Amino acid sequence: MLAQQYAAIKRDLDDKGILFSFSGYLSEGILYSLGEALREKMALEEADGPTIRRVFSVFVEQMQNIIRYSAEKMSGRAGRAVELSAGMVTIGVEDGKVFIVCGNTVRNGDVPRLKQRLDHLKSLDRNGIKSYYREQLREEPDDGSRGATLGLIEIARRASDPIDYDFNAMDADRSFFCLKVRV
């Protein structure tokens, strides 16, 4: 029963072309380790340096968005500053393209602003994204954003197709946010 149950989960992931999947508390340490595994996997498959860096770059920005903005987190000092944020990250291959999906809980009050940012990014073409990046590079970060705007632009810039996002309301206070990026 046990093996059957987990084999079913694994088969489901395999069928979706998923190479890595992590759900739970994410940290900078997990970002580093998963990132290394991702690069090693791609290097073994003989992807070239710039392709690996493009995928890696989207992965880092997505992971850091969860670590910084997940509405479900624990922080404190366990000898050093620790920030654990709940979320999930999934990396796979679909129609020959690598995709990265990140999901995390967000507060409903933050949804409109996030939606607006993402829709703006989706409306821009390559050159538009480039000028937006240049503009934001010179901006002081918004209050509380810790540089999120530039991170999202970086993601859109490395993506080969327009970014895909969705929200799923969980309760009166929170929604589950998902961002899918193909590189």
Added chain:
Amino acid sequence: MDSLTIPATGRTPGVSFDFAGGHLRMTGESYPDDVAGFFGPVFDALRGYLARPDGGAIRFDMELLYFNSSSAKALMNIFQMLETVAKAGRPVTLTWCVEENDESMRELGEDFAEDLRHVVFRMREIPAGGSP
């Protein structure tokens, strides 16, 4: 203090600022878990050096293979400091190294160069095959 040397780690860049020789270099990759904690001392050392009255020419070699968006802000900060002294007449050359097939890094170089009026910006191709 006539130099600042920070060895590279897996996610923080190697910094070798030779203040006596006016040669500053950053290598490796930059996506620190604590950007402010890493770059704070770098900014302080650079600010101290640039404030000295005996300002000779400065060469800055940007040899990073990868940096994340928070590091991009930090780099922008460094280049703005260089631009300020260049505007005041100090010769500054920034060399942006790019692996020959890395279009993303080339584009980033162009993004940063756009704001530099007084710093001389050069793009230099290096052979591909650095660590991914």
